[in-house]
Amino acid sequence: MSKKIVVPFGPQHPVxxxxxxxxxxxxxxxVIDVxxxxxxxxxxxxTLVAKREFTExxxxxxxxxxxxxxxxxxxxxxxxxxxxxxxIPARAHYLRTIWSEYSRLHSHLLWLGLFADAMGFENLFMNSWRLREFVLDVLEETTGGxxxxxxxxxxGVRRDISDEKLAAMAGDLKSFETELSDLSEVFLHDDSLKSRLVGVxxxxxxxxxxxxxAGPVARGSGVAIDLRKTGYAAYRELRFEPATESAGDCYARCAVRIRELFSSIDLIRQAVEKMPEGEIEVKLKGMPDGEYFSRSEQPRGELVHYLKGNGTKHLVRSRIRTPxxxxxPSLVKMLQGCELADVPVIVLSIDPCIGCMER
Amino acid sequence: MTYLKRSPWIIHYDASSCNGCDIEVLACLTPMYDVERFGIVNTGNPKHADIFVVTGSINEQNREVVKNIYEQMPDPKVVVAVGICAASGGVFRECYNVSGGIDKIIPVDVYVPGCAARPESIIDGIVKSLSILEEKRTKMNSPAAKKDTQSGGIQ
Amino acid sequence: MKIEEQPTTVIAVAHLIGRVEQFRKGGFRLVQMNATQVGDEFEINYSFEKDYRFENLRLIIPAETEVPSISGMYWGAFVYENEMHDLFGIAVKGMNIDFNGNFIRTKVRYPFRNPTFQGEGPCQRK
Structure with a gap:
């Protein structure tokens, strides 16, 4: 039997x-253990809930x-x-939905880029991020950031989007979708990418x-959990199906995210079409007293904000459980038995967001 | 103009940033902003780098990492603190685990404000740091400084 | 309008393992575990979900109580249990992967127990 050695990976690592x-x-x-x-x-x-009012x-x-x-x-x-x-007003729900889906587009494109970079495919990285700038432009025009x-x-929400702008946004998605199709063609059908991803x-x-x-990791393994199905914001009125794949490898997780990109485009179009008229916010009365596990579907999966208030302007507890x-734990399981050279790709395939995770 | 000013290499480290500034630093390298056309290259090795770009604030665990990366970089070097967290701790400065801005640990030459800092301001900050880098280089190569290092060297 | 019902059952520490076992057998997945300090006591919530049915178990315990680990039934529970230990100082017995307080390394020990904040001193060196 050969000797076991421990190789540290990170914290500062090129990928x-x-x-x-x-x-x-x-x-x-x-790799036998991680x-x-x-x-x-x-x-x-x-802990800052004790310092900031619940609105801040x-x-x-x-x-x-x-x-x-x-x-x-x-x-x-x-x-x-x-x-x-x-x-809260229906229009606020719809605006939240639209911005959520644009966030998903930007996050998934960002991930596609980093993923390509982890495989040494720099051109694809640059192209994914070039496409992502389109999404960021929309976010900047509509929110300022x-x-x-x-x-x-x-x-509610702080700003409205005018109906003309909404129509323009839906129109612009067309060319975006075409470019995205070209990009996803490479991710899904290129032989050199497939050889790095299939079965890994x-x-x-x-x-x-x-x-x-949670999220694409679960759906890539055939577990169809998508919190948008609980019907928060405007999702109860929009049609979509969670994208699932059955293979459970890096390729499946990549394919899930690519299908979600297209599903996000579709959701934005539906939301623009159904956008109700009216107010975008309601006035607050009183202080939060009680608790709730607020759940939503982030680009990386299920997000839980546990909030507990006691009737004062400061909440007692905010707990953010990120995907x-x-x-x-799934990452640890995936890495067991893989080859050292595949570690970067596998780590990236869960789309790790450390900033979120450690809060 | 020297080679250094023409083509500085940067190393980026994410201290305890929320990612917002990090992805904007990365966005600077991609086709929309493309700093690589100025010869700026993002390297993963501190010993290759001239400019240390730090996002996020100092906390207990990354204190040593930041110091270590800084010390490994060859002279002359400059530090660019990107985002308000790197400047002062920002919105998180009251958190128990946040010690404050990067300048609590290493000297900072340029502060880039913003939450998240925009790619335009990051590029601006890096360009500003280039002239500081040039100044440091001139100072380092001046006869007086050279004499200093010679006398202070190994006998 | 409530998005979903979130029933919560308060149980005693002794019944925890049995109840979690029931969820496990019933095909629920573990969504999260967390602790909250309420006065001198801690509330620990265990959330489970099956087919978008969301249910919680809650322990209400004094600070020094030892809690049994559920990582034998839900392997992935170690991330939450280590986190609970490192942030709140709640002792968890029998974790499958025990980091001994090094999962999240913090400046102060058990920071979420009566959290402290940085003062208003200068935030920059100048």
């Missing part, structure tokens, strides 16, 4: 945009993560609204479910 540390236990080239250790980005922002905490919630910031803000607001039994939008508030980092359906995997945290 990682963010620091995470993994101790890989190797036997020759095969011990993750985190804490490089831990800030402890959940939206800013902190948004800055949990710079990639899915809008969805964090929205999930927090949604939780407080549920505690306060606040009915490229990556941190600040357009959600407790009781396989997670079975049972494992995915038992380990509590990356719940995908860590």
């Amino acid at each position: 990682l945009p963010e620091p995470i540390h993994l101790d890989l236990v190797l036997e020759d080239e095969t 011990v993750p250790s985190i804490g490089y980005i831990h800030r402890g922002l959940e 905490y939206v800013y902190v919630a948004e800055r949990t993560c710079g990639i899915c910031s809008f969805i964090h803000g929205m999930t927090y607001c949604q939780g407080v609204e549920q505690i306060m039994d606040l009915e 490229r990556v941190i939008q600040g357009s959600c508030k407790v009781g 980092g396989t997670l079975s359906r049972t494992d995915a479910y038992d380990l509590g995997a 990356t945290l719940t995908n860590v």
Whole structure:
């Protein structure tokens, strides 16, 4: 039997945009065990609920993560609204849905780029990010921010989008969709990419479910969990099906995300079409008293904001359970038995967002 | 103009940032902004780098990492703190685990404001840091400085 | 309008393993675990979900109580249990992967127990 050696991976590593540390236990080239250790980005922002009023905490919630910031803000607001039994206007729900889907587009394109880069395919990285700029432009025009939008508030949204702009947005999606098709053609059908992805980092359906995997990691293994199906925001009135694949390997997770890109485009079109007239916010009355587990579907999977209020302007507890945290056990399972050279691709295939995970 | 000013290499480290600034730093490299046309290359190795771009604030665990990367970089070097968290801790400055801005650990030459900092301002900050880098280089190569290092060197 | 019902059952520590076992057998997945400090006591929530049916178990315990680990039934629970230990100082017995307090390394020990905040001092060196 050969000797076991431990190879540290991270915290500063060329393929990682963010620091995470993994101790890989190797036997020759095969990874037999993995011990993750985190804490490089831990800030402890959940404790800030004691310092910020519940209406101000939206800013902190948004800055949990710079990639899915809008969805964090929205999930927090949604939780407080549920505690306060606040009915927000339908138009606000639709606007939130549109911005959520644009966030998903930007996040998935970002991931596609990083993923391509991890495989050494720099041209594809650049092209994914070039396409992503289109999404960021829309976000900037409609909210004022490229990556941190600040357009959600407790009781609705901060700004409206005019009907002309909405129509233009829906129109612009056409050329975007064409370019996206070209891009996804490469990701799904290129032989050199396939050889790096197919059969690599396989997670079975049972494992995915038992380990509590979320989002594209779960759906890539055939577990059709998509929190948008619970019907928060405007999703109850829109038609879509969770994208699932059955293979459970890196290729399947990539395919799920690509199908979600197209489904997001479709959802934005539906939302623009059905956009109701009316107010975009309601006035707040009283203070939150009670608790709620606000759940939503982030680009990386299921996000849970647990909020507990005691009738004062400060909440007692905010707990943010992000999809990356719940995908860590699945990552450990995927890495066991893989080859050392495949580690970067497998780590990226769960779309790790460390900033979110460690809060 | 020297080679250094023409083609600086940067190393980026994410201290405890929320990712917002990180992805904007990365966005600078991609076709829309494309700093690589100025010869700016993002490297993963501190020993190759001239400019240290840090996003996010200092916390307990990354204190040593930031210091270590800085010390490994060859002279002359400059540090660009990107985003308000890197400047002062920003929205998280009251958190128990956040010690404050990058300048608590290493000297910072340029502060780029913003939450998240926009790619345009990041590029602006890096361009500003180039002249500081040039200044440091001139100072380092001046006869007085050279004499200093010679006398201070190994006997 | 409530998005979904979220029934919560308060149980005693002794019944935890049995109840979690029932969820496991019933095909529920573990959504999350978290702790909340309420006065001198801690509330620990265990959330489960099956087919978008969301249910919670809750323990209400004094600070020094030891909680049994559920990682034997839900392997992935170690991330939440280690986090609970590192942030709140809740002792969890029998974790499958025990980081011994090194999962999240923080400046202060058990920071979420009566959290402290940085003062208003200068945030930059100047």
